[in-house]
Amino acid sequence: MREVFLSHQSMVNRQSRIIATRLVLNLDGGAAMADAVGTLNALASVWPPGDKPLFISCGKANCTAEVLDWSPPRNAVIEIPAASLVGDHAPALLSALQVWQPSVCLQFDSAAVQALSAAVQFRFIGLDAQQFSLPQLKMLGARTRALGIGIAFNVESSKDFHACLDAGLSAACGWFFTKGINQSAKTLTPGQANIVRVLNLVRKNAEIREIEAILRQDVAISYKLLRYINSAGFGLSCEIQSFRHAVSILGYDKLNRWLSLLLATASKDPMATALMHTALWRARLLELLAHGLVDRSEYDNLFITGAFSLLDILLGISMEQVLETMRLPDAISDALLGNGGRYGPFLDLALASERADGAGMAAQAAMLGLRADAVNRAQLQALAFAESMEF
Structure with missing residues (x-):
């Protein structure tokens, strides 16, 4: 099995609390989805307990039905790009989703309109803050609110974080908060x-x-x-x-x-x-x-x-x-x-x-x-x- 490193991002709500974690599977150096599944299976004994969601993203790799060869824990959320639900591998993936019925986050992309008509229940709708403008995020957040909880991915600044929340999204994912927003103080309090x-x-x-x-x-x-x-x-x-x-x-x-x-x-x-x-x-x-x-x-x-x-x-x-x-x-x-x-x-x-x-x-x-x-x-x-x- 080829090595697969997990990277992660934190998901922050408007109270500045981390309410979920996003784990990204980095399928580099020829690693395949089977390697990703093996990586996830090996983490069963240390998987964090509780109700806080852990999102699983396939990163830049194509998300196929193989991702569900792993048995997701109760607090796991599988991110599925909309394009994966309408492409050549869509029938097998849709069938696997219907059988295992995991919590799913739809990654909104150009194929989202078709994907939303599929027989899949989405718990979350993920919108990439780097792909959509603020007016688009606001519009898409409003249109998909009844279909799932709206969240923003890849938020890079505190300004963008607040803009996403003002657009009606529930939380934002990224490391924007580690960049600081205050002017430096001169001394300790x-x-x-x-x-x-x-x-x-x-x-x-x-x-x-x-x-x-x-x-x-x-x-x-x-x-x-x-x-x-x-x-x-x-x-x-x-x-x-x-x-x-x-x-x-x-x-x-x-x-x-x-x-x-x-x-x-x-x-x-x-x-x-x-x-x-x-x-x-x-x-x-x-x-x-x-x-x-x-x-x-x-x-x-x-x-x-x-x-x-x-x-x-x-x-x-x-x-x-x-x-x-x-x-x-x-x-x-x-x-x-x-x-x-x-x-x-x-x-x-x-x-x-x-x-x-x-x-x-x-x-x-x-x-x-x-x-x-x-x-x-x-x-x-x-x-x-x-x-x-x-x-």
Whole structure:
């Protein structure tokens, strides 16, 4: 079986929450639909539970009936280009859809009028924001509203995101929110500065009483920290009730990663919720990718690298300003500044997976000695982790 790398995009609603994930099958290097099906079947044990939809796109490949040789989980949504429902392979695909009856998203294209008359029930209608103008999106959204929930794919800017919602679509898919929309602030806010103070004390193993003194000045920090630690994603068997208790159970090294996440919660960015979800996804992904490739003592550093990778956007200051305030290992700083280092290739692989860049993912994975199956499994495990956290 040829290797197939999954890339992904997030789907955001008007409340700036990630309500679904789009997984794109990158059929590069001669890979066929049978290889894609094998890839999906291999992910059964790590498929994220719950009701949040996971859209499956065949990317640039022709979508045929073979895609349903895989048994889609209940929360999977199969994207079907309209042209696939009226072409030479349409009878076999229509027959398979009628037999298996998966949730389907119609990718609207020039063949959509014919496809909509087929005996298929569509849960979603997907409109490519790069193919249609705003007036067209508004018109098509209104005309197809009764046929399925309208969503926009390939949205590249916050301006386009709001335009799609104003056009009547329910959500938009893309990485527009990671580009930032606010002007950079000159300094950290008092709340952010307090978190940095606590972080620096933890990293140098300061006395607990010193750290507690700062926490008493900002009750919100203590509350958020305990909420994170007690989230399902942390997997503790007992509830942590105080900072002192957290230190005794976790130690400073583990506590450092959760304090790192608090900086992001202090963000005033309107897309903070979606950004936090993505930062958590990257954090866990980098940690999982590093298993067996670096010493176990560095896993927390990989986690922090991913968690901090969007901190400049979340805080509205440059990454250089962020790093000036903290005492981070050089390997973390180098990766965040794009200077490579030991952790740079792991972050580069995560970023490639957000660009629907199968060839780029393959090249980055090869540098680390990772195969597609390991990368794909880590992505879904990281997604489940991000979903399990409270923020």
